[in-house]
Amino acid sequence: MTHSPTEPQLSAAQPPRRTRGLEASRARTxxxxxxxxxxxxxxxxxxxxxxxxxxSFTDYNINTDAHPVWAxxxxxxxxxxxxxxxxxxxxxxxxxxVGNTLRxxxxxxxxxxxxxxxxALVINSKIRGKSMLRTAILVPWxxxxxxxxxxxxxxxxxxxxxxxxxxxxxxxxxxxxxxxxNTDTALWALVAVDVWKTAPFMALLLLAGLQxxxxxxxxxxxxxxxxxVTQFWRLTLPLLTPALLVALIFRTLDALRVxxxxxxxxxxxxxxxxxxxxxxxxxxxxxQFGYGSAVSVLIFLIIMLFTVGYITSxxxxxx
Amino acid sequence: xxxLLHLTVLTTVAALGSAQAKGVTLSFACDSVGLGYDQxxxxxxxxxxxxxxxxKVLQVPxxxxxxxxxxxxxxxxxxADVDVYMVDVIWPGLISQHLLDLSKSVPKTVLxxxxxxxxxxxxxxxxxxxxxxxxxxxxxxxxxxxxKKYGYTSAPKTWAELATMAKKIQDGERKTNSKFYxxxxxxxxxxxxxxxxxxxVSSFGGGDIVDTSGKVTINNPKALAxxxxxxxxxxxxxxEAVTTYGExxxxxxxxxxxxxxxxxxxxxxxxxxxxxxxxxxxxxxxxLPGGPGGKSAATLGGWQLAxxxxxxxxxxxxxxxxxxxxxxxxxxxxxxxxxNPTLPALYKDAAVLKAVPFFGSLYDVFTNAxxxxxxxxxxxxxxxxNAFASSVYSVLTKKAKPADALKSLETQLARAxxxxx
Numbered sequence: 001m002t003h004s005p006t007e008p009q010l011s012a013a014q015p016p017r018r019t020r021g022l023e024a025s026r027a028r029t030x031x032x033x034x035x036x037x038x039x040x041x042x043x044x045x046x047x048x049x050x051x052x053x054x055x056s057f058t059d060y061n062i063n064t065d066a067h068p069v070w071a072x073x074x075x076x077x078x079x080x081x082x083x084x085x086x087x088x089x090x091x092x093x094x095x096x097x098v099g100n101t102l103r104x105x106x107x108x109x110x111x112x113x114x115x116x117x118x119x120a121l122v123i124n125s126k127i128r129g130k131s132m133l134r135t136a137i138l139v140p141w142x143x144x145x146x147x148x149x150x151x152x153x154x155x156x157x158x159x160x161x162x163x164x165x166x167x168x169x170x171x172x173x174x175x176x177x178x179x180x181x182n183t184d185t186a187l188w189a190l191v192a193v194d195v196w197k198t199a200p201f202m203a204l205l206l207l208a209g210l211q212x213x214x215x216x217x218x219x220x221x222x223x224x225x226x227x228x229v230t231q232f233w234r235l236t237l238p239l240l241t242p243a244l245l246v247a248l249i250f251r252t253l254d255a256l257r258v259x260x261x262x263x264x265x266x267x268x269x270x271x272x273x274x275x276x277x278x279x280x281x282x283x284x285x286x287x288q289f290g291y292g293s294a295v296s297v298l299i300f301l302i303i304m305l306f307t308v309g310y311i312t313s314x315x316x317x318x319x
Numbered sequence: 320x321x322x323l324l325h326l327t328v329l330t331t332v333a334a335l336g337s338a339q340a341k342g343v344t345l346s347f348a349c350d351s352v353g354l355g356y357d358q359x360x361x362x363x364x365x366x367x368x369x370x371x372x373x374x375k376v377l378q379v380p381x382x383x384x385x386x387x388x389x390x391x392x393x394x395x396x397x398x399a400d401v402d403v404y405m406v407d408v409i410w411p412g413l414i415s416q417h418l419l420d421l422s423k424s425v426p427k428t429v430l431x432x433x434x435x436x437x438x439x440x441x442x443x444x445x446x447x448x449x450x451x452x453x454x455x456x457x458x459x460x461x462x463x464x465x466x467k468k469y470g471y472t473s474a475p476k477t478w479a480e481l482a483t484m485a486k487k488i489q490d491g492e493r494k495t496n497s498k499f500y501x502x503x504x505x506x507x508x509x510x511x512x513x514x515x516x517x518x519x520v521s522s523f524g525g526g527d528i529v530d531t532s533g534k535v536t537i538n539n540p541k542a543l544a545x546x547x548x549x550x551x552x553x554x555x556x557x558x559e560a561v562t563t564y565g566e567x568x569x570x571x572x573x574x575x576x577x578x579x580x581x582x583x584x585x586x587x588x589x590x591x592x593x594x595x596x597x598x599x600x601x602x603x604x605x606x607l608p609g610g611p612g613g614k615s616a617a618t619l620g621g622w623q624l625a626x627x628x629x630x631x632x633x634x635x636x637x638x639x640x641x642x643x644x645x646x647x648x649x650x651x652x653x654x655x656x657x658x659n660p661t662l663p664a665l666y667k668d669a670a671v672l673k674a675v676p677f678f679g680s681l682y683d684v685f686t687n688a689x690x691x692x693x694x695x696x697x698x699x700x701x702x703x704x705n706a707f708a709s710s711v712y713s714v715l716t717k718k719a720k721p722a723d724a725l726k727s728l729e730t731q732l733a734r735a736x737x738x739x740x
Contacts (some may be wrong), residue, residue: 048383268709270508
C-alpha cells in the first residue's frame, strides 16, 4: 500500500520537509481525533489483556481467595516433589485441546474457502435469480450460533435426529449411534456445522473481491481466446488474492478461538474440547482464575503467532 | 370490550402502583429441569401474593455445572442482581463465603424438623448458608407393563440381573420398535456422570473416589470391576449415544416409551405421569441395583435455598426462603412434582404417599445416600469431579481400557490435590 503525501500522517518517521509546520499541525489534529478511539481501545482491550497476563502469574481461586497471590511461573510450569507436573504446559488435556483446535481450524477454513469460492463464483456469474440466491445463502450466517448449534445437536440426536436416522438407514451408523457420540467422528461432525454456518460469510467476502475485477479484462481475455479455466487461474485467482487473504485471516482467527458451537453440542467432552473450552473449564468450572489466565495467555500467544505469520506473508506478496 | 380494556388497564396500573408503594422485587435463580421452572414460579407467586412483594423467577441453565459457573461469577463480582439462589448440595463448600448466614433467621425449631445430615451439609464453619428444600438420590425406573410381559416379578437386585433383564426385554421389544433400548442413564461428560459412576463404584465396594482422610482411593480392583460392567452395557443394552445424554436426554428416551430401565432423579416420576405421557401409569421405581455383594448405592443430590450475601433485600429474601422450605410448600411440591421433602414427617403423610408411593418404600435409599467427596476436597471438588467424569467418559466411549483410565485418573487427582486439598 502506498500513501499519497497529502494524506494525514501520524508517523513521526517522515523526513522533515519544508511543509513541516503544516505536517505537524495535521499530525496534531490527527492525534486529537484518534485519542478517543485510543482511550476506548486501551480500556476495553488493553486493560483486560494486561490484567489477564498479571493474573496468570498468580494463584487465585475466586471462591476462596480474597485477592490474587503472586505465584511466579507456577501456573505455566511447576513440578512437585513427587514429580507431578502441575503447570498448564505439562497438562496433557491442554495439549489435546490445542491439537483439537488446530485440526478444527485447518479443516474448517480449507473447506469453507473452497466452498465459499465456488458459491461466490456462481453468484458472480450471470445467472437468473442471482439476488434470491445471494439472500438464501446468507440464512445460515444470520442465525445466532447458539440456536443453530442446538438445531444441529437435535439433528444429530441418536433417537430422533434426522442425520442419525439417515446414517443408520445407510448403514454408516449402528443402532443407537450418532455422528457426535462416536469419538472418532465427533470433531468432523462439528467441522460440518461450522462449514455450513460460515461458508456463506466466506462467499460474501470473496464476492466483494470478485466484483472489483473489471469486466473489460475478461472481454480482452475472450478476444485473445483464453478458455474459462485459463481465465480463472491466470486472471481471477491472482486478482482475488488480496481479498482471499483477508478472508483467510478473519476465518482462521475466528476458528482458533471457537467456543460456542462445540460447547453447545458437546460440552466439556475431551475429544472436541477446544482451547477456549479448556480455558472456560479451568476458569469458571474450577474457579481457578490464575491457572485459567495462564491458559488464556497461551491462547493469545498462539493466535498472535498466526496473525504475525499471515501479516508477514501478506507483505511479502504485496511488495 | 373497550370498557373491559379500560378496567384491565386501571387495575394493572393500580396493582403496579401498590406494588411499588409497599413491596420489593426479588430475583430468584431457581430450576429449569422437568417441571422445575413452573413449580418454582407457582411457589414464589404464592408468597408474592401473600406478602405484596414481587418475585422475578429467572431462567437458569439446565446443567448444574453451568449454573455453578454462572453463579460463581456473579458472586465473585459481589453482584446483588439475584437475591435467592437454589443451591446444589455440593456447592456450600465452594461458595459459602458469599452467602448470607441464616443461623440467626431460621428458628431452631424449624431447622430441627429437617434431616440432620442435610442441615449439616449446609453448615460451613458454623455458618448456616442454606435451608434444605428438596433432597435427591439416584433411583431405578422400570416399566411395570414390560416386567409383566416378560415374566419378571420384581426389579433387578444386582447390576448383573439388570443387564440380563434389559437384554431380554430389548430383544423382544426390538421386533416392533427398532429404537428400543434396555437401559439408559446419564453418560454425558459432566456432573451427572460423576453421580452415576459413583453409584456403580460405591455399590461394587470401590469407595468414594477420595476417602475422608483426603487419600485418593479410586484406583482399586472393585472400582475396576464396576467400570468394566458399565463399559459392557454401552452398545448392547444401552445406546452408544448415551455419552451425549444428560438427565433430560435420558428422560426423553424413557418417556417416549423407548427404554425398559432408566437411572434418574425422583423428578422424572411426576414428569412421566403427566397427562399425555405414553408411559403414564406404567412407571415403577426401585432402589438402584447393587454390586456383586448386593449392596446398593444412590448418590446424594438435593437442592437448598440460599440468600445472596450482597442482596439489597435480605429480610424479604429470608422470608421467601422460609416460606418455600416450609412443610406446606414442600408437601405441595412433593404431591404435584415428586420432589423429595427434606422433612422426615412428610414421608409418613398419607396424601404425599398416595401421590408418590415410592417415597415410603424407598425411604432408606433417601436417608442412606452416598455423598460425593465435596466436603473432603473443598474448593477443588469441581476439578476432582471433572477428572473423574472425564475418565469414566473415556471408558464409556471405549477410548480407554478401564484399568488405564483409573491409573491415569489417579495421577490427575494427584495433580489436582497438588500441595493438599
